[in-house]
């Protein structure tokens with residue numbers, strides 16, 4: 001059982017004083033941390049920054065300014081860490097914990113104290129974590145395998161049609177349908193019918209709307225938000241009301257079935273399982289938050305991971321051939337892979353890891369000091385001060401990954417190569433007690449689907465396609481289309 005101990009709630013449960021967490025107050029030697037050269041009064045570091053690609057901007061700044069730097073926009077100053085050694089230091093759970101800020105905090109109106117957005121001191125974090133973590137253990141995962149195969153079957157039906165018609169497939173669009181259906185079916189027994197619809201299910205439109213709204217709140221300065229976002233705020237309220245209503249209906253339908261002790265999915269667990277030690281149960285309001293949390297956290301990141309992996313596979317013929325050879329060999333004679341067969345695709349798993357290294361689809365996470373400390377032996381931080389870890393920069397730091405860190409090479413995840421690297425330099429799923437609860441789920445789903453696709457099709461990219469990466473709360477290859485031919 002992961003414990004957020006007393007030390008993990010840096011203030012022992014009480015909120016830190018308001019305003020304390022601005023970088024100016026939290027970092028006594030902030031002046032020693034570089035910032036972009038052309039800082040404009042009032043606006044801050046806006047030269048060279050774009051609204052649509054803030055993560056890729058930050059990565060560029062990391063290359064220019066070094067392993068730690070700061071950016072200021074509209075009076076808010078944020079410290080970024082992209083160097084692998086400093087990021088590894090931030091993974092020390094005895095001194096640092098998750099910080100709920102920025103994009104994550106903006107999701108609080110919709111996800112509340114759900115697992116992803118809960119503050120460390122909120123009791124519902126530990127309760128929900130302990131109740132739901134067994135929902136990702138081996139036995140439960142083996143139960144999801146059948147549903148994952150069913151959803152993958154709907155994808156290949158559709159891709160077969162496209163292949164017969166000689167038309168390219170929309171990779172991010174179809175991967176998003178796949179992962180959404182998978183988490184909805186395995187989590188809550190819900191079917192959005194994404195593959196059968198011309199337009200997205202209204203729930204999906206509302207969910208994407210609330211995420212886009214949260215993203216916009218990141219870039220519109222606080223005092224201007226009520227004015228600039230007036231219409232968007234009204235739409236967001238309608239979206240949230242729709243999300244809540246739909247989830248309440250799903251929960252009510254399940255309650256009407258009466259449970260019966262069998263734990264088929266996460267929703268059964270939320271409704272039926274009490275905390276093993278305290279006997280406490282999740283409240284109806286918290287269950288609503290968790291359902292929305294899992295639908296959001298459980299699909300876009302995995303869909304991006306699958307999409308980037310397919311991009312690299314289609315581009316690198318040698319890697320594709322080696323991965324196909326592995327699938328053909330390891331799954332030979334099986335019309336459908338069993339649960340245990342998925343982890344046997346070792347090379348394909350390395351392809352996935354390497355894609356997540358170059359393109360960590362959850363591109364950053366924030367860490368705060370549990371008490372006064374010195375980051376990397378050089379940068380003093382007061383209790384509550386925080387920094388944003390840029391996973392993409394950490395994953396491409398030549399000091400940890402070598403001079404060719406920008407190139408795609410799955411053999412970096414060969415066990416010997418992994419052992420030769422320092423610890424804590426590969427963190428696509430975050431770190432510590434608040435790391436991703438769905439890691440195994442995502443890796444199983446993605447490896448299974450890639451295996452099924454490679455066994456069935458040869459993949460070719462569209463001539464002239466150059467990778468462009470779109471940013472919502474997650475990263476996604478924009479406009480990626482592939483041509484297929486049945487093997």
Ligand code: HEM
Pocket residue numbers: 098104115116117129183293294297298299301302305360361362364365366427428429430431433434435436437438439441442
């Ligand atoms: C490739 C796919 C995925 C990636 C890259 C990813 C990444 C992450 C990261 C980086 C965090 C930590 C965020 C932070 O520190 O603020 C996180 C947390 C979380 N993820 Fe994932 N995730 C993925 C898939 C999933 C799936 C499939 C699920 C659900 C089935 C899920 C559910 C969650 C939840 C609930 C949390 C919050 C955990 C907590 O704080 O206790 N994720 N994820």
